[in-house]
Amino acid sequence: MSTVADRRNSEDLEHEDRVRSRVVAALSEGKSQLMAVLPFCDGADPRLVAQLLGELTKRRCGRIGLS
Amino acid sequence: MPAADPMLGQWWFTLSTIDSLTSRIKKALPPNKGHAVLCLGTPTVAFHLSKMGYKVRLLDADPDVLAALKSAGGSLDAVEHNMFDGLPEGDRRAFDAVVLDPPWYQDDFEVFIDAAMQALKPGGHGYLSVPALLTRPTVVKERRILLQRLTELGASIVTLESACLRYVVPEFERSAYADLDGFTGRPWRASDLVQFQKVEEGEVPTITTVRPQAVPFRYLSLAV
Numbered sequence: 537m538s539t540v541a542d543r544r545n546s547e548d549l550e551h552e553d554r555v556r557s558r559v560v561a562a563l564s565e566g567k568s569q570l571m572a573v574l575p576f577c578d579g580a581d582p583r584l585v586a587q588l589l590g591e592l593t594k595r596r597c598g599r600i601g602l603s
Numbered sequence: 604m605p606a607a608d609p610m611l612g613q614w615w616f617t618l619s620t621i622d623s624l625t626s627r628i629k630k631a632l633p634p635n636k637g638h639a640v641l642c643l644g645t646p647t648v649a650f651h652l653s654k655m656g657y658k659v660r661l662l663d664a665d666p667d668v669l670a671a672l673k674s675a676g677g678s679l680d681a682v683e684h685n686m687f688d689g690l691p692e693g694d695r696r697a698f699d700a701v702v703l704d705p706p707w708y709q710d711d712f713e714v715f716i717d718a719a720m721q722a723l724k725p726g727g728h729g730y731l732s733v734p735a736l737l738t739r740p741t742v743v744k745e746r747r748i749l750l751q752r753l754t755e756l757g758a759s760i761v762t763l764e765s766a767c768l769r770y771v772v773p774e775f776e777r778s779a780y781a782d783l784d785g786f787t788g789r790p791w792r793a794s795d796l797v798q799f800q801k802v803e804e805g806e807v808p809t810i811t812t813v814r815p816q817a818v819p820f821r822y823l824s825l826a827v
Contacts (some may be wrong), residue, residue: 551740558737570785578766579735579742579793586783 552588559588568593572586604647605667606626607773612706613665616647617790623767624702624730625651626796631728631817632657632699641694641722643686643703643715652702653679660694662686662718672711690718696770698722702731704768704794720756723801731757732768732794750797758799767791 555577562568562576570586577585607613616624625648632638634656642649642661646668649661660683663669669681684691686705701722705715712733719729730796734742734751750760768793780786 547740551737555737570783571787571789571791574791575766575793577737579738581739582783582786582791584779586785 544552552584555584556588556592558593559585563589580603605665605671607771607775608665609773609775611665612708612711614773614792616645616704617771618770620767620769621647621651621807624648624796625655627796628652628657628700628702628728628730629655638699639697640700641698641719642704643701643705643718645702645704646681648702648704649679649681650675650677653677660698662694686714686718689714690721690771694722695720696724698727699724700728700729700730704791704801706739707734709748712745713752716749716752719754720758720801721752723761725801727801728761729753729797729799729801731797731799734768735793746752753797753799757801759802761798762796764796764798765797768794770794 543544558577559573562573565576567573567576568589569603570582570589573589574580574585604615606614628640633641637658639658639660640649640652642644642659642663643651644663646661646663646665649659650672653659659679661669661672661679661681663681664683664685669683672679672681675732682691701719703715705711705713716731719731723729731749731753733746736743736746753760769790771790772792776792777788
C-alpha cells in the first residue's frame, strides 16, 4: 500500500527528472550559466535548477577528464 | 508600485508583459468603445488599460498599491477588496473582460475564477495567469482542476500560451536566492496565459474556502 509520503516522494522525484531533462537540453544548446538555463526550465525553482546544473556540469567535466 | 509583498502573493509583471497583455485585450476589444474591464489583483495592467481609454475597475487587497495608483492620477476605479469576500454585488455580469493574476494557491485561484465568471457578461473575455508546468511537482494536477472549473462555470478555453507572462524579481526573492552562484535577479519567472470566453451561464458554487496562510507548497497535502 502506498502512503501519502510515498506518493509525494515519487511526485518530487518525477518533478526532479523533468527539470533535469530541461537542464540537459539547455546544456546541449551550450547554455551553462544559471540565468541562461532557467528559461528552459518552465518555472522550476532556481535552487533546484542550480543544484542539477552543478551535478550535470560536474558529471560532464568528469566524462571528458577535466578537473 | 510599492515593493512586492510575499504575504499578499505579489509579483509585478514586467513592462513588456503589461504591453503584450494589454495588446491582446486591445485586439479583442478596441479601446474608447465603452468596454468595461475588471482587473483582479492586476494593478499595473489596470493602470495601463485605463490610460488606453478603457473603463477599468480594479479590485485589490493592498491599500498601499491603491494609494500609489491614486497618486498617479487617472480615471481608474480602484477599490480595496479581499476576493475571499466574494464579488461585490454591483459587479455581476458587468464587464466585457476580466484580467486575473491570483496568488498561486489553489484556494485563491478558485475564488478569483468564480468572481471572474460572475463578473463577465456572456461573450466576455477572460485573461488568467497560471503557473508554468514545472513551477512545483503538483502543478499539472492543479492546472487541470482550474481549467475544469473554468469550463464547468461556462467558459470556453480559447488559448493557453506558454511562458508569455514574465515577472520582475522582487526584493524578497532576490534575497532568497542571493546565495545561488550566477543568480543575477534578471526576470526569470514566467506564467502561462489562459484566454477564455464566457459562453454560457454556469452554476457558481457558494464560496466556502477560507483565506490560506502563505505557506509554500502547502497544497502538496491536498487530496487531488
